[in-house]
Every structure is written in structure tokens, then in C-alpha cells.
Amino acid sequence: MIAIRDFTRSSSFRVGVLLTTLACIAIVLIVYFWRLTSSDLFISESNAAVNAKTNALITLHEKLGIEAVIASIRSDNLPPDASNASSQGGVFNNLRSFIALSKDGQIVAGNLSSVPLVLERHKGASFDTAEIVITRENSNSRKILHQALMRETRLGEYELYVGRGIDDLYSAQWFGKTFSWIIVILLCTLSVLSFAIAVYVVNRINRMSQTADKIIKTGSLEERLEIDSNWDDLSSLSFVFNQMLDTIESSVNNIKSVTDSIAHDLRTPLSRLRNTLEKIEDDELRNETTQEADNLLNMFNSLLRISGLETTNKKEGFCSTDARAIVEDVVDLYHPLAEERNIQLSSNLDDVTMLADPNLLFQAVANVLDNAIKYSNENSMVTVQLTTTPKHIVIAVNDAGIGVGEHEIINLERRFYRADGSRTSKGNGLGLSLVSAIVKLHDGQTWFVHDPLMKGHGLGVVFCFPK
DSSP: OOOOOSGGGSHHHHHHHHHHHHHHHHHHHHHHHHHHHTTTHHHHHHHHHHHHHHHHHHHHHHHHOHHHHHHHHHHHTSOTTSOTTGGGOOTTSSSSEEEEEEETTEEEEESBSSOOEEEEEEOOSSOOEEEEEEEBTTOOOEEEEEEEEEEEEEETTEEEEEEEEOHHHHHHHHHHHHHHHHHHHHHHHHHHHHHHHHHHHHHHHHHHHHHHHHHHHHOOTTOOOOOOOSSSHHHHHHHHHHHHHHHHHHHHHHHHHHHHHHHHHHHHHHHHHHHHHTTOSOHHHHHHHHHHHHHHHHHHHHHHHHHHHHHHOOOTTOEEEEHHHHHHHHHHHHHHHHHHTTOEEEEEEOOOEEEEOHHHHHHHHHHHHHHHHHTOOTTOEEEEEEEEOSSEEEEEEEEOSSOOOGGGGGGTTSTTOOOGGGTTSSOOSOHHHHHHHHHHHTTOEEEEEESTTSSSSOEEEEEEEEO
16 A cells, blocks of 8 residues: 655645645736726826816817806706716716816806815825815705815916815725735635645545555554544544454454464364374374374464464564574575485575574574475575665575466465465465564565566565664
């Protein structure tokens, strides 16, 4: 099982990046809108309209006189249904705009009933504004324009006032800026949250994957997922996963308990049966029956030994061990058997010291080497290697024997499993199971290699221990 080591390849990360990208695009658009509202574009257009109207009336006064100006102002301020022409009176026929022509303080023409009263003037970089009080024509109610554009121009004996209230534009500008900042903050929060959720999901999935991977590699069902929250679905899934592990562990332990009890209970009757078989007078029959009894006893002893290694995890025999000396002893032990069968047994051993149980390590290497010689033909080859890498210690036993099919390699560590090519030879199918239990006790891993010596057949068994 492989965890999501490359974070960028996870679907959660990609969803988080997509949401973050969309949020960033939205932020760019909002910032553009904010820049647009804070650039005084609309206020500048209103100021340009005021100046254009004023300049048009000044030009009209210069060419046609004051009467033409009065007529033009009165025409602009007729009710919309007075005439079709006046209904198109422009931007000044609305409540925000005003225009007035006065003489000696009295309104002659326009949409005001009195001269605008300036309360305060405001200097600006591009245009000036003022706080003024106006009274609409045919109305006694006074209106205060806190922000207004107004141009005052002298036309002979007359005073021209052209202006526009821009309070609503300032309000819209303030609302646009405020709304933009709120949206930007929300989108930034969304981006951070989406990325954080992606990281959280991937980390939780990695923890689940690593726990499952550790259970598969070590065979230990005692591992559990850490649950540090209860608000999300992954925590609920972790809780269910732990419950499933509890049930599996209980079932496996019950099965092991039954198997161990049977092996333990039958070992004593078998021992008594063997002692009884020793009394048979027929030598050939006595040897055959006692050998079968010994095979059964060895099988039950191996089962109990494997069970003890897998369940108790005893490490009291561990010490600093010269691995080269252990492997050399095994090779020396099997040299006579190899020579007897005309098998070339060679070794290449590095000086290695490791923390191990010497007796168990010896037994593991001996079991594998015994199988290599047993299932090798005459004039074949068996090699034993002990090497180191920066992080691991590797013991490899390779042969050019009958080997096993590639489809059978996955089953070699199962109890009582025997490959098709080995069914005619003696054995109970527990040797590699015992070897696997010993290697796991040393926190190592067992690997099987098809045709390691490139002869077209054969099997390689590799032990990989951490330094």
C-alpha cells in the first residue's frame, strides 16, 4: 500500500488548487472593481458635465446675449412632458443637478428658488467640492448637499450657478470599497481554508495508508489509527477502521489460540505414542513409524515456535551479534552436504555487526540454505551473500535449483504451503513460515527472487534488516 507521498498528485490538493485559483481570479476582478470605484471616474464625469454646461452657457451668452441664456435655462428645466425637445434636456433635468441664474440675489431662471448657500468648501487634487444648501424651485424645503460640484460664473450683471450633488457617488464609492475589501477577505479565507482542508485530508489519508501498510508488512494487528478529532468524516472512518482491526485481531487470535492448543495438546500423546512405537520388534516397521511420529512432533513444535515468535515478540536474546560469523558457521555446516551432492557452495560476506538473536538468526539462514541445497540438482550452484547499504543489512541465499513459479512466490510464507515442485520431497511447509517470523521479529523483511542466478530456474531468498 502506497501513501500519498507526492502531495501535488493527490485529488484533494488539486481540488484545493482549483478553488484557490478561482478565488484568486475573483480577487483580481474585485481589486479591479475597487480600483475603478476609488479612481473618482464617475465624479470626474460629473465634474466634466458641470464644466461643459457652464462653458456652453458662457458661449451662448457671448454670441446671443443673456436672453438666450435665460431661454436655454428655462427650456432645460421644463417638466419632462412639456415638450418633446425639453424632455431630452440632458443630465441636469434630475434631482441631483441644479442650475440657476440670478441678478442682485434674485433667481431669474433655473430649478432653484434661491441662490445656493455655501457652508464649506473642500479643496481636491482634481476638482473642488463644497457643502451647500439649496432650495428647489416651487418648494420651500431646503436640502443640504454635503458633497457638491458647483461652478459660479459671472455673466455681466448676472451670476450663473451650475452644480451637481455627488453625495450618492461618494456613498457608492464607499460601499464599493467596503464591499470589495469584504469580498477579498472572504475569498482569501476561502483559499486558505480550501488549502488547509486539502492538507488535512491528505495527511489523514497518509496516516491511514501507513498504518495499513505497517500491518501488512509486519503482520501485527495491534496497530491502530490515531483519532484526534471527531468532527469530520475521516475521523469517523478511522474509528470504524479501528473497530474492524479489533474484530480481525480478535478473530485471528482465537484461530491462533485454537491452533496452538491443538498443537500443544497433541504433542504429549504423540510423544507417548512414539515411545510405544519404539517397542516394535520389526526394525523396518519401527523405523518407519517412529520417523512419521518424529515428523508430526517436528510439525507441532514448529507451529508452537512460530506462534511464540508472532505473539510474544520476545527479544530478550538480542545482543550485538557478528552476523558474518553466524553466516559463516551456517555455510561451514552445510559444506559437506553440498560436496556430497556435487553442488558448488560459495559465499561473499562483509564484516557486519547487528543487534539480533544469534540462535534465531542462525536458524533462519540454516533453514533457507537447507532448502537451497535440498532443491538443487547435482552440479548446480548455491551462493550466500552478506552485504550492507547505508540503511540496511542484506543476507541473500541464491540457488539454481528447481525453483518455484513466479505465481507461487506470494504464497511461500504461508503455513503448510508447498510449491508444486517440492511436494515429492520431505517437509511440512513450515520452514519459510518460521523464517519469516524470525525476520519480522528482527524488524526485517523477506523477499523472494525468481531465477536470481540467471540460469532459467532457481530461487533467491533475501533478508533485509534495518541498521
